[in-house]
Amino acid sequence: MKTDASYEETVEFHGHSCPGLAVGYRVARVAVRELLVERSVDEELVAVVENDACGVDAVQYLCGCTFGKGNLRFLDHGKPVYTFFRRTDGQGVRIYAEPFHYEDADDARFVELVTKPVLTLEEQDERAQITARRVQRILTHPEDKFIKLSSPQIAMPSPARIFSSENCADCGERIMSTRVQQKETGRALCIPCAEKT
Template structure:
């Protein structure tokens, strides 16, 4: 949680970063990034919120895949601010909590099927194992681009399920006091210390004991 009481918003409701900005942030364009982008936009629009300055909006992601980067950029929910929480269940599901409105929505990516997916999945194995030929690599990235564009343009109802859920957000991020680990001498958040043989040490030193 940031030490600030300034609740100014970076963006007005209805104005959000373009997908190209997400690509720059993430490092490449891909179908996963596109699904996260669509989920983020759907949530912001359903909740009628702007990109927040602090923790006015909280995201709980059930995957740690590429789409999470688009969600960070669009929603302003980040690990550093403590308003992005990841439970990696391997599911493309995201729940968004708008604290100032006492509302929450759950976004399920119900359909990621696009033309050429079967061929793309087969080529992916070759490309990432390093055995793909140059034409196979070219074809794979062509299919990736086509799939990404399709996911950016498919009607929302065909791709996502948006459900209003009970407002039960995670606790706000805490500001911890820094203490010194007596074993390694390194600074550590006090709440992260662990007691081993009656002595409080950092998690790294605790694993060594």
């Protein structure tokens, strides 16, 4: 967990600087402040994210929440909502981050540039400048103007569990038991094989 990572370090982890990452960075800093301040850094956070865009990388990097550890859950709601829990006592916070930069003066031009299949060098430069302006605005925007904190609306997910597994009747590969598809024929199939039939 790199709870005090700079934005630049977070960019290194993500691979590029972008508005989505900047929003995620602000969100992750709030989560750390709300749930980890003056606590041991070994404390585990659990995050439930309602989108799978760039910002989630900041949550992974600063808060140490990853799929592999089972403390990152994804709900496909397409919303800028992030709910965090402190594993030891279940204390949590729901964070809504309004994407205010969508309405700025650069927006129409930005959408034009990112949807163009090929950009000239000048256009690439222009896009980079808009991105940099937006990132700067997001990183310095007053928190109370775009971030809303409230109580979690969901329960804290339970820790990663070990599931039993069985073999697919078609491809023979192992499947986690919770993902086995039971066909009317009584054959146990993996999801890709079940979709083929």
